[in-house]
Amino acid sequence: MSITVVIADDQRMVRAGLRMVIETEPDMTVIGEAGDGAEAVALTRRMRPDVVLMDIAMPRQDGLTATGTLLAGADPPRIIVLTTFDTDENLHRALRAGASGFLLKVSSPEHLITAIRVVAAGDSLLDPAVTTRVIAAFAGRPGPVPPPELGDLTPRETDVLRLIARGMSNGEIAAALTVGEATVKTHVARVLMKLGLRDRVQAVVYAYESGLVRAGNGSGPERGGVPGL
Incomplete structure (x- = not known):
């Protein structure tokens, strides 16, 4: 059964590149594209995809706001946030938005495909660099x-x-x-x-x-490969 995907990114060339990578897989189909968060919400509610690839920085409505809107609705899709995570504020907002996956835009095509499959199957996924930033964000806090x-x-x-x-x-x-x-x-x-x-x-x-795990106590990510969570 094909995994259906909606791509939300304000850059047309990025959307085209993502579509090309995804549609090389026989079990995946891109069923729509959106150029901003508001369009992504409307398109997702209409098309009901299995997975949404959601950029953070988009006009009219950003990807994190769109993610929160979609996840607050009935029967929400699985959402993978695509980002450069250039600020800790974006990182924290993304983690709290409730998406199922977080990938850096520099991730390999193979990593992207793995992420879509993992998330579509009901699991979650964090890029190793994102996990590292989570740990760093809590380092030194009381x-x-x-x-x-x-x-x-x-x-x-x-x-x-x-x-x-x-x-x-x-x-x-x-x-x-x-x-x-x-x-x-x-x-x-x-x-x-x-x-x-x-x-x-x-x-x-x-x-x-919660303080159960503290940065610097040996609780950081140990693997350098694909970060299936």
């Missing part, structure tokens, strides 16, 4: 008071949340904890449910904002 809901997690669920914050996949967490991958999936689902989080992207932010 330790916050841990929120009470952290106490609802079992010790093993807390361990899993720490490893999620390190950018580990389910398979890597299973190996680190010497348990089955199905067990890890169950723990991840319970962590998200107990903390009221949408996905693993939000879990990474939560782990740092």
Whole structure:
């Protein structure tokens, strides 16, 4: 079954390049393009794509505002934010907008295709450089008071949340904890449910904002390859 994609970027040449990369894949189809956030919202609501590639800096309405609007609606699409992340303000806004994936525009075509497949399957994805910026953003901040809901997690669920914050996949967490991958999936689902989080992207932010994980304590991203979360 084909994965349907909408591309939202104010640069026509960028949209053309993304379309060319995506449509080389037999299981993906670009069903629409938008040049600004407002157009992206209208087009997405009309076409109902599986995945939206959303640029941040667009006229009329920016991509983060459009992302928030779409995710607040019924049956929202999966959204991958494409950005240069040239400021921490953009990074923080993007992380809180609730998108399922974050990619730098300098990412390779192979990385883009992987991201679309990962997000369409219901998972989340962070570019390694984005994860590094998350860690750096919290470095040096005073330790916050841990929120009470952290106490609802079992010790093993807390361990899993720490490893999620390190950018580990389910398979890597299973190996680190010497348990089955199905067990890890169950723990991840319970962590998200107990903390009221949408996905693993939000879990990474939560782990740092809550003080469970601190920058500089060995909790940074360990992998240099494709960052499946």
